[in-house]
Amino acid sequence: MSTYHANEKGYYGEFGGAFIPEMLYPNTEELRQNYIKIMEDPGFKAEFDQLLKDYVGRPTPLYFAKRLSDKYRTKIYLKREDLCHTGAHKVNNTIGQILMAKKLGKNRIIAETGAGQHGVATATVCALMGIECVVYMGEKDIARQAPNVARMKMLGATVRPALSGSRTLKDATNEAIRDWINNPVNTHYIIGSVVGPHPYPDMVARFQSVISEEIKWQLLEKEGRDYPDFVIACVGGGSNAAGAYYHYLDRPEVGIIAVEAAGKGVHSGESAATSALGRVGIIHGSKTLLMQTQDGQITEPYSISAGLDYPGVGPMHAHLYRSGRGEFISITDDEAMTAGLMVSQMEGIIPAIETSHAFAIFDHRRFRPDDIIVINLSGRGDKDLSTYIDYFKL
Amino acid sequence: MNRINKKLNEPGKLLSIYFTAGYPKMADTVHIIQELEKNGVDMVEIGLPFSDPLADGPTIQQSSTAALRNGMTTEKLFAQLKDIRKTVSIPLILMGYFNPMLQYGVEAFCEKCNDIGIDGIIMPDLPLDVYLEEYETTFKKFGLINVFLITPQTSDDRIRQIDKASQGFIYMVSSASVTGSKTGFGKTQTEYFDRIASLKLHNPQIVGFGINNADTFQQATGKAKGAIIGSAFIKYLTEKGVANIGDFIKTIRPL
Numbered sequence: 330m331s332t333y334h335a336n337e338k339g340y341y342g343e344f345g346g347a348f349i350p351e352m353l354y355p356n357t358e359e360l361r362q363n364y365i366k367i368m369e370d371p372g373f374k375a376e377f378d379q380l381l382k383d384y385v386g387r388p389t390p391l392y393f394a395k396r397l398s399d400k401y402r403t404k405i406y407l408k409r410e411d412l413c414h415t416g417a418h419k420v421n422n423t424i425g426q427i428l429m430a431k432k433l434g435k436n437r438i439i440a441e442t443g444a445g446q447h448g449v450a451t452a453t454v455c456a457l458m459g460i461e462c463v464v465y466m467g468e469k470d471i472a473r474q475a476p477n478v479a480r481m482k483m484l485g486a487t488v489r490p491a492l493s494g495s496r497t498l499k500d501a502t503n504e505a506i507r508d509w510i511n512n513p514v515n516t517h518y519i520i521g522s523v524v525g526p527h528p529y530p531d532m533v534a535r536f537q538s539v540i541s542e543e544i545k546w547q548l549l550e551k552e553g554r555d556y557p558d559f560v561i562a563c564v565g566g567g568s569n570a571a572g573a574y575y576h577y578l579d580r581p582e583v584g585i586i587a588v589e590a591a592g593k594g595v596h597s598g599e600s601a602a603t604s605a606l607g608r609v610g611i612i613h614g615s616k617t618l619l620m621q622t623q624d625g626q627i628t629e630p631y632s633i634s635a636g637l638d639y640p641g642v643g644p645m646h647a648h649l650y651r652s653g654r655g656e657f658i659s660i661t662d663d664e665a666m667t668a669g670l671m672v673s674q675m676e677g678i679i680p681a682i683e684t685s686h687a688f689a690i691f692d693h694r695r696f697r698p699d700d701i702i703v704i705n706l707s708g709r710g711d712k713d714l715s716t717y718i719d720y721f722k723l
Numbered sequence: 724m725n726r727i728n729k730k731l732n733e734p735g736k737l738l739s740i741y742f743t744a745g746y747p748k749m750a751d752t753v754h755i756i757q758e759l760e761k762n763g764v765d766m767v768e769i770g771l772p773f774s775d776p777l778a779d780g781p782t783i784q785q786s787s788t789a790a791l792r793n794g795m796t797t798e799k800l801f802a803q804l805k806d807i808r809k810t811v812s813i814p815l816i817l818m819g820y821f822n823p824m825l826q827y828g829v830e831a832f833c834e835k836c837n838d839i840g841i842d843g844i845i846m847p848d849l850p851l852d853v854y855l856e857e858y859e860t861t862f863k864k865f866g867l868i869n870v871f872l873i874t875p876q877t878s879d880d881r882i883r884q885i886d887k888a889s890q891g892f893i894y895m896v897s898s899a900s901v902t903g904s905k906t907g908f909g910k911t912q913t914e915y916f917d918r919i920a921s922l923k924l925h926n927p928q929i930v931g932f933g934i935n936n937a938d939t940f941q942q943a944t945g946k947a948k949g950a951i952i953g954s955a956f957i958k959y960l961t962e963k964g965v966a967n968i969g970d971f972i973k974t975i976r977p978l
């Protein structure tokens with residue numbers, strides 16, 4: 330039996346559940362009772378698959394990165410989620426959730442966003458369906474991800490700044506949850522990662538699981554077997570990673586590697602390396618590992634990458650870490666930026682800074698020449714150009 | 724008998740006040756509680772500040788942030804309240820979010836509450852099923868009443884389950900909102916108040932969220948046993964300080 334997927338109460342080992350105020354109970358309960366039924370409905374599946382194909386541009390290629398493979402003397406494949414419409418894996422989930430919202434009869438969508446990728450992906454599907462969209466974004470992230478703010482506005486969404494706390498992703502999530510409390514009947518909250526109360530982590534993981542579903546047949550075509558030796562992804566909340574791991578979670582022959590943001594160094598006080606620094610606690614309705622003070626106050630994280638700047642990690646990942654199933658590595662801002670430039674110039678692909686963290690792994694860990702490695706290239710770097718350019722003084 | 728139950732058995736409507744411990748100043752906690760009792764307040768909810776108060780609007784968020792900045796912690800709050808029962812006899816309830824309690828250790832937290840003379844706990848994000856499965860025994864062992872919330876969206880079935888699990892009162896959130904966001908009660912609230920009254924629950928109800936003056940206090944306590952004021956009191960403290968707390972209470976319910 331599966332050990333690394335959520336059980337019916339939304340627990341991954343000791344992590345997960347739904348630690349929500351009663352105000353959110355009816356909304357999450359409605360979702361909990363319906364999500365699997367809706368997702369397994371053939372009509373829903375057909376509509377989801379068709380939009381992924383015709384609108385998102387799936388399947389995304391699995392590309393053999395020859396120059397990188399030569400450099401690191403191993404076989405590196407890139408799963409090109411950066412080629413999804415809107416530029417990251419986030420849209421797999423928003424397509425799924427907008428269809429879910431329609432099935433539940435909701436006519437207003439809210440979302441939180443860090444890097445703006447999830448905000449853009451949400452604004453996009455709302456435009457597609459003609460549904461009102463409000464996106465909460467930390468004031469600090471609004472400043473450092475300006476192109477995505479402009480895109481959301483262009484797509485017709487309202488972007489509301491989160492002004493409390495660290496003014497980043499965690500605070501945007503708080504604001505979105507408050508909005509949901511204030512609008513319990515007509516509104517669906519499209520969470521952007523495998524975080525939040527049950528059933529969100531499981532639902533988002535299922536929508537993202539298309540990533541590893543494709544990797545399986547793509548590898549079979551290219552390598553004659555449907556699994557790699559290692560699958561590697563960056564982890565903010567953990568949705569691109571959950572999608573890339575999903576069909577391999579219970580296959581011990583596949584090594585799972587999660588890359589977190591160490592910011593200026595794991596112990597510098599400016600970091601978002603949750604597995605290394607976190608303790609068990611509750612954030613945004615989920616029991617998981619999170620960065621907090623001795624007293625249980627949630628700590629303000631730091632990463633150069635807005636999409637990894639989150640003090641928690643999804644409960645699936647907390648369990649992968651605790652159980653030893655996953656190997657967790659943290660990468661500093663500098664290492665990630667250097668890797669991002671390297672990939673740009675060796676493969677002609679400018680990765681999102683989030684993804685660049687995953688590419689920095691080769692300086693930390695060796696692989697065998699015949700290992701087959703899949704890196705989930707979660708997003709493209711267009712949104713990060715000004716950060717790259719400032720950093721490298723290009 | 725727990726002080727909360729004793730108070731609920733008294734005739735008349737109850738006025739309960741919420742404030743954030745350590746706000747406006749770190750050392751204000753005990754003084755505020757004493758003043759509230761002196762001015763006829765029936766029950767006090769002492770807010771343990773949290774960095775990420777999901778169910779709270781800007782007023783309580785701001786007071787929590789300020790209290791944390793003032794240095795408030797669970798340990799320090801317990802230290803401030805150490806001798807509270809020498810001067811205060813009304814029921815005291817600790818209200819906060821579950822994570823700080825979890826980090827302190829649920830058992831140790833409850834034991835400390837019992838030592839001090841705290842009567843009840845309100846943790847909005849400790850859900851009913853988790854409480855019943857994992858923590859009810861501990862709360863009961865230390866004589867603590869756990870208070871659950873209901874909202875206009877809570878189904879009758881669930882309200883009955885909550886009623887069954889409750890041993891003091893039910894916290895009726897007046898409208899679908901975070902704290903401090905609505906002013907005045909409309910038809911939706913009247914219908915909701917009527918609906919709850921018609922359920923004839925075992926536990927009395929106390930209404931909270933959106934009560935900010937004599938009018939809303941009257942409306943809220945028409946059918947319910949009492950009402951809780953939070954944001955309006957915090958706003959008063961922010962503007963006028965802690966010197967004349969009685970002036971605020973008089974605007975709600977003259978002595």
Ligand SMILES: Cc1ncc(COP(=O)(O)O)c(C=O)c1O
Binds near residue numbers: 446522684
């Ligand atoms: C390109 C990209 N990768 C990764 C992430 C991190 O999120 P998650 O861990 O949910 O995949 C983000 C978040 O914004 C992103 O935009």
